[in-house]
Amino acid sequence: MPNRVSPNIAPSIFYKTDLCPIRSVISGVSGKWPLLILAHLSFGQHRFSELLNGIPDISQRMLTQTLRSLERDGLVERHVTASIPPRVDYQLTERGQTLLPIVQSLMQWGLENRKDIEADQEATDLAKAREAAQKDAA
Template identity: 55%
Template sequence: MNVTTNPRVELAGVHTAGCKNVTPVLNRVGDKWSMLIVMALSGGSMRFNELKRAIDGISQRMLTRSLRGLERDGLVSRTVTPSIPPRVDYELTELGESLRQPVKALGDWAIEHIECIRAAQERYDAAEADAQ
């Protein structure tokens, strides 16, 4: 078998050939702001400024970029209601709704293990400082 023509190496049950397809999705899911937007919208439709107030620390530019990315990926829909000024509402699509539970599970895991992670970071940092 010629490995240069068959990149389907299996690591822990995952075909690495599929990684290039999954990487953009994981980048979106791993994006801090996108996941906070998904969780904010889990309660229902919101307008831009409502989202901005709900997500502490996000800039207008970052919220705009994140919403566009989520819309492009099919996770969020944007509805413009013609009025003066135009009303724009954002809400999770069916696909976006399906992401809520995994995101919540990851958040719950992080909260449950934060002390272990911090302790490991302190041990690592102390070992690095001793090595220098």
């Protein structure tokens, strides 16, 4: 069984911003964009344009904001090479590297469960549509 949060910590602590010591850390790496960027950088150093092209549905602004946030958290390093135009590369820091097993586990879990989750979503959506149609017919 995976390690769990100590049972001595009340669950309500996670909902109180001022009391939860890990809330800001989790919020910095959770979400679609940070995880996708970390996954891309797990393969090595990438230029900004490579990240932008590798994650086609991210905007340039969102990529910039997320990279800055990951850099601020000490998970990503930014290297600027003086050239025309300047070359900007990003890579994981040592701390960022320690997050990779978690990111990879989450990605593996997603691959293993994607079809079942999609089937559950489709069944729920269909049930809600039937329910709405029954209300409209009444």
